[in-house]
Each structure stands twice: as structure tokens, then as C-alpha cells.
Amino acid sequence: MPIIDVPGARVPDREYRIDAGGLGIALHEWGDADAPPLLMAHGGFDFARTFDTFAPLFADAGWRVVSWDHRGHGDSDHAHLYSWDADLRDAASVFDHVAGRSAVPVIGHSKGGAMMVQLADAQPFRFASLVNIDGIPSKRPIPDVSEHERTTMLAGELTGWLEHRRRTAGSQRKPGTIEELAKRRGRMNPRHSTDWLRYLVTVGANVTQDGWRWKLDPSMRFGGFGPWRPEWALMRLAGFGVPFYGMLVEIEEEMGWGTSPDDVRPFIPDNGRLEILDGVGHFAHIEQPADVSGRIMEFLGAPA
Amino acid sequence: MTPATNDAPTELLIHNRIELALHTLRPGTGRPLLLLHGLGERSPAGVPVGATDWPGQVTALDFTGHGGSTMPIGGGYTAEILLADADAALEHLGEVTIVGRGLGAYIGLLLAGARADAVRGVILADGPGLSGGPSVPTSQPVFSFDVVDTPPDPYALAELGRDLRPPDYATTFARLAVQGSGLDEPISVAARFRPAWLRAVVDEPGVTEAGSVADALRAYQG
Numbered sequence: 323m324p325i326i327d328v329p330g331a332r333v334p335d336r337e338y339r340i341d342a343g344g345l346g347i348a349l350h351e352w353g354d355a356d357a358p359p360l361l362m363a364h365g366g367f368d369f370a371r372t373f374d375t376f377a378p379l380f381a382d383a384g385w386r387v388v389s390w391d392h393r394g395h396g397d398s399d400h401a402h403l404y405s406w407d408a409d410l411r412d413a414a415s416v417f418d419h420v421a422g423r424s425a426v427p428v429i430g431h432s433k434g435g436a437m438m439v440q441l442a443d444a445q446p447f448r449f450a451s452l453v454n455i456d457g458i459p460s461k462r463p464i465p466d467v468s469e470h471e472r473t474t475m476l477a478g479e480l481t482g483w484l485e486h487r488r489r490t491a492g493s494q495r496k497p498g499t500i501e502e503l504a505k506r507r508g509r510m511n512p513r514h515s516t517d518w519l520r521y522l523v524t525v526g527a528n529v530t531q532d533g534w535r536w537k538l539d540p541s542m543r544f545g546g547f548g549p550w551r552p553e554w555a556l557m558r559l560a561g562f563g564v565p566f567y568g569m570l571v572e573i574e575e576e577m578g579w580g581t582s583p584d585d586v587r588p589f590i591p592d593n594g595r596l597e598i599l600d601g602v603g604h605f606a607h608i609e610q611p612a613d614v615s616g617r618i619m620e621f622l623g624a625p626a
Numbered sequence: 627m628t629p630a631t632n633d634a635p636t637e638l639l640i641h642n643r644i645e646l647a648l649h650t651l652r653p654g655t656g657r658p659l660l661l662l663h664g665l666g667e668r669s670p671a672g673v674p675v676g677a678t679d680w681p682g683q684v685t686a687l688d689f690t691g692h693g694g695s696t697m698p699i700g701g702g703y704t705a706e707i708l709l710a711d712a713d714a715a716l717e718h719l720g721e722v723t724i725v726g727r728g729l730g731a732y733i734g735l736l737l738a739g740a741r742a743d744a745v746r747g748v749i750l751a752d753g754p755g756l757s758g759g760p761s762v763p764t765s766q767p768v769f770s771f772d773v774v775d776t777p778p779d780p781y782a783l784a785e786l787g788r789d790l791r792p793p794d795y796a797t798t799f800a801r802l803a804v805q806g807s808g809l810d811e812p813i814s815v816a817a818r819f820r821p822a823w824l825r826a827v828v829d830e831p832g833v834t835e836a837g838s839v840a841d842a843l844r845a846y847q848g
Contacts, residue, residue: 344773345700393700402643403690403702407785410768411701444768477802480740487710488717491640541642548706549795554763 325524326500328517330611332378333525334371339397342415348397349390349416353381358625359420362389363413365432365457365577367510367538369396371525376607379615384625390416392434394539396526404542406550410441417448425450425564427622431607432457432577436555443558451565453618456578456604458559458568459552460585479547490541497533500524507536510544510576513603552579556589566594567621569614571602578604595621636694641714647694648715649686656682657746659843660715660722662730665755665786666778668693676751676839677725681847687715689733691779699773701781705729705758705789709736716744723846725839728753729786731817732796735827738813739799742806747846749814750824751839757821759788793826804832814842 334350341347350370360380362373370389377387391398392409401408420426427450430438435457442449498506504519511519527534559566568590574580583598590596599606599614607614639646649669651661659680663669669686677684688695689708712733716722723746726734731750738748759766766788771780803812811834817824827833836842 343700343770393702400643401700401702402696402698403700403704403707405702405704405707405785407766407768408700408702411770414768415770441768443765473798473801473805476798477740477742477806480802483706484710484713484740487642487713490642546706548704549790549792557763558765 326517326521328375328521330378331374331521333374340415340419342412345393345401345412346399347390347393347412347416349388352377352387353385355386357384357386359426360385360387361417361420361426361428362387363428363430363434363438364389364392365434367544369526369537371396372522372608374525376611376615379611380619383619388420394542396537400539406437409437413437413441414445423447427451429453429455429618430457431455432604439555439558442562442564446563449564451622453567453621455569455607455614456571458570458581458586459555459579460581461553476547479545483543483546486543493540495535495538495540497530497535500534503527503534503536511605513575513609514605518608556586560589560591562591562594566591567618568594568596569606570596570598571604571606572598572600573603575604639714639718641711644690644696644698646690646711646714647688648718650683651686652684654681654683658683658685658719658722660719660724661686662712662724662726662734663689663692664728664730664753666783667727667754668777677843679840680843685719687712691782692777697775697777697779701785703782703785705732705736705786708733709740712737713741716741721746724748725751725843727751729755731756732758732791735796735813736799739802742803742812745803745807745812747809747812747814749836749839749842750817752817752819755786756817756819756824758791758823760790761792761822763790791823793823796823797826797830800827800830800833804830814845816842
């Protein structure tokens with residue numbers, strides 16, 4: 323039983339771990355174990371239990387919903403290393419466990435959506451269809467500054483990241499009460515209700531002697547740098563062969579990517595569609611689970 | 627190069643959950659020389675021929691998943707993580723001059739840009755992993771390997787061997803090095819093979835070409 327009740331939130335019917343190349347990955351399932359599988363991929367710094375209100379709607383419609391905690395997130399192992407490729411490899415292990423080499427429908431939110439775009443490009447045989455909720459990166463907004471200033475800004479990012487790496491050995495997430503952790507998370511999720519944020523603490527954090535701590539690996543850090551360009555995701559999207567449903571949101575948020583629909587439209591594949599959800603932010607499926615799930619179920623059709 | 631053995635005094639540095647083996651190939655005073663090995667290699671057992679004239683201490687770092695450093699579980703390698711490996715050595719040694727082979731050359735360039743005030747010259751030399759992967763995204767395979775406990779880590783070989791290296795990303799680090807270093811030419815390219823990222827770096831102001839590692843090192847001895 324959850325410590326805090328939130329209307330519509332339901333604990334998973336089954337929770338277990340699989341071995342993904344030596345790393346423990348936690349899976350969470352809602353719905354009949356014999357129903358057709360539907361996979362859900364969470365966003366960065368989230369975890370599978372953030373689908374506690376969204377997934378049950380699909381389970382009640384006849385799907386076996388399966389989500390997993392990315393390495394370092396939720397109940398999955400904290401890894402030595404993290405990378406996009408490693409997340410895709412872990413995801414492929416989950417697909418293998420749930421569906422073997424069969425195609426299944428997939429819903430991905432934010433980073434989970436972008437990851438699934440890349441996996442569908444690399445391994446299209448795994449996908450019956452793909453729904454992407456505000457996880458289509460386009461060009462990162464770049465401040466109107468000179469080349470020299472931009473280089474200086476990168477220098478600051480590099481120094482900050484390297485200093486973090488120097489300090490991170492043995493570090494722990496900051497402890498606090500349920501209210502304190504909820505308040506902290508609320509800074510990055512300003513449109514979530516206080517009750518929902520408090521609920522997330524109870525399923526996404528552990529109780530320790532000196533308070534609650536988020537399960538998220540403390541070595542992980544928001545932001546970063548690297549050679550990857552957000553707009554490269556669009557190149558993969560254009561060649562999609564599986565049915566694709568992309569959702570972008572009207573209200574920009576800290577955790578979103580500020581994607582412009584005009585950037586994305588030219589790359590929507592022939593068998594795809596793109597919708598802009600009015601009046602909601604980056605976590606549209608949490609803000610309006612009934613509306614968003616209804617649209618997706620109409621796209622997916624009956625469980626099969 | 628002959629691989630490092632236990633004959634070389636080794637210290638273990640901590641980088642998050644990784645223990646990094648830093649070998650002292652030759653003790654000395656003054657600014658240390660830091661050697662960064664190529665992809666799939668480990669630190670040499672002794673001072674390489676091109677570095678014998680270096681007046682100070684000569685050290686060599688085993689990257690994550692290589693040599694005497696930790697073998698991680700489940701891969702997840704990036705050049706940026708290896709940059710932080712090299713930064714751990716920099717924190718331990720203080721100001722250094724770097725010779726990087728192959729992959730180590732690319733990492734040396736990144737460190738010279740990220741810590742421009744602490745890297746007194748980097749020499750980019752030929753070696754395994756110099757080219758990296760493509761400079762634009764491709765439909766690259768998603769793969770997995772059986773767990774092994776003997777280095778080098780197959781994930782390191784696969785993931786770092788296809789690491790995306792856009793030329794403009796590499797030149798950004800070259801510019802950071804030039805802007806932040808007190809040297810006129812903080813980057814010296816001794817490599818004969820020039821993948822696209824390295825060709826772009828060579829064209830940057832403040833980057834010089836050297837006939838050999840030994841020649842390049844002489845310029846950084848002051």
C-alpha cells in the first residue's frame with residue numbers, strides 16, 4: 323500500500339529484476355500477465371513508477387504494460403558508467419525479456435521517447451508502433467552570443483562537470499523529509515501537484531536513517547556536453563517505417579527540450595502524425611492522463 | 627609498446643566507482659609527463675623511446691576498462707568519461723605535459739581544452755583508436771557482450787571505436803586550449819594518420835605539426 327494516496331495512482335501488479343549483461347534492471351508491470359505487451363520508457367531523472375497513474379489506464383483497457391528503470395534510476399542498479407548506447411542496450415534486454423524478437427507497441431516520454439526513436443532506427447523489428455510524448459529533440463536554443471562567448475560558456479560547463487566528477491566518489495543524495503524532497507523536485511516539475519510530488523517521493527526515494535533520499539545515482543548530473551546534437555534525432559525519424567505518433571506540448575518547461583513543431587514537421591514520416599497538445603507542459607501524460615491515454619489508445623487500436 | 631608490469635610503481639586513483647591505475651615509469655622532479663595509451667592498449671612498462679629525454683617524472687594512466695584499472699559492468703564508455711579519467715590523473719599530478727597515442731591523443735586534446743591552464747602542451751601521436759567513429763549519426767548496432775574479467779573491456783573497444791567525433795567538436799577543444807594556455811602552440815600533432823577531426827585541428831591557429839614525439843617534447847620542456 324502506498325504511504326500517500328493519489329487519485330488514479332496504482333502500484334504495479336508485478337515488480338522484478340532482470341540481468342542485463344551483469345547489471346540489474348528493475349521491471350514494473352501493470353495489467354494481466356497474459357495480455358498483449360505494451361512497453362513504456364520513462365524520461366531522464368524519472369523512473370518507471372512515474373507511470374503509476376498513466377499505465378493503469380492502458381492495463382484496464384487490456385494491455386500488459388511493462389516499464390523499466392533505466393540504469394542508475396529507480397530500483398535498477400547504479401552502474402559504473404552511463405551512456406546513451408548503454409541505455410539502448412539495457413532497453414534491448416528488456417524487449418528481449420518481454421517480447422523476444424517480436425514487435426510490440428512502445429510509448430516513450432522525453433529522453434525515453436528519444437531513446438526509442440534511436441532504437442527503432444537501429445532495430446525496427448522490435449517495434450509495432452511508437453508513440454513519442456514530448457521527446458523529439460530539435461535544435462537546442464542557442465543564446466545570441468559570439469563564437470568567443472560560446473566557447474567561454476562551454477569552458478564553464480566543462481569545468482563544472484569535471485569538478486563534479488572529482489567529487490562524486492562516495493557521494494549521496496541529500497536527505498530530507500517527504501515535503502523537502504517534493505519541494506526540491508517541484509523546482510524541475512513546477513506543474514506537478516504537491517500531492518503527486520509527495521507521492522513520487524514515496525515510490526522514488528528510500529528511507530534512510532537521516533531521512534528520504536532519491537534512489538537516483540548521485541553521480542548523475544543534469545546537463546552536460548558531448549558531440550551529440552539534438553537535431554540528429556530528426557534524421558532518424560524521417561526514415562521511420564513503423565507507425566509513429568509524436569506529441570509535442572504547448573507549454574515549455576525546464577525539463578523539456580523546447581522543441582519547435584516547425585522544426586519537426588518536415589521530418590515526420592509518411593506513416594506518422596504529429597500533434598501539439600494545448601495547455602499542458604512536458605509531463606502531459608501526468609497532467610492529463612485520461613486525454614493523453616485516450617488519444618494513444620485510439621492510435622494503437624485494440625490490444626492484440 | 628611493451629605493456630606495463632608490476633615493476634612500475636602504481637598508484638590507484640578514484641574516479642567515481644572506478645579505480646584508475648597510474649604508473650610511474652620513471653621518477654623525477656619538475657613537471658610530469660603523462661602518457662595516455664591507445665584504444666585496447668595499456669600503459670607501457672618503461673619510458674617510450676620518444677620520451678626518454680623528458681627531464682622530469684614520466685607517468686602513464688590506464689583508462690577505465692584497460693590495464694590495471696577497473697573493468698566496469700555493462701559498458702557505457704564515452705570519450706568524455708575518459709576525459710574525466712585523465713582529469714583524475716591531472717588532479718593527482720598537478721600541471722603536466724601530455725603525450726597521447728590514438729584514443730589517448732583524442733582524450734589528451736579534450737583535456738588540454740578543458741583544463742587549459744594545467745596542461746602545458748599536448749602531443750597527439752598515432753595509435754589505436756585515433757580515428758574514432760563517424761562524424762555524423764548512423765544506424766549503429768545495439769549489441770551486448772558476455773561478461774569478461776580480463777582487460778581490455780570489449781565494450782571499451784566497441785563503444786570507443788565508434789565514438790562520434792565531429793570535426794567542429796574537436797576544434798572547439800583546440801580553441802579552448804589556445805585561449806586558456808599560456809603557450810603559443812599548446813597542441814602539437816605528430817600523428818601521420820589524420821582522420822577528419824585531426825585534420826580540422828591541425829588547421830587551427832596555435833596547433834603545430836612535429837616530425838616526431840621527441841621533437842615535439844623538446845618544445846614543451848621549458
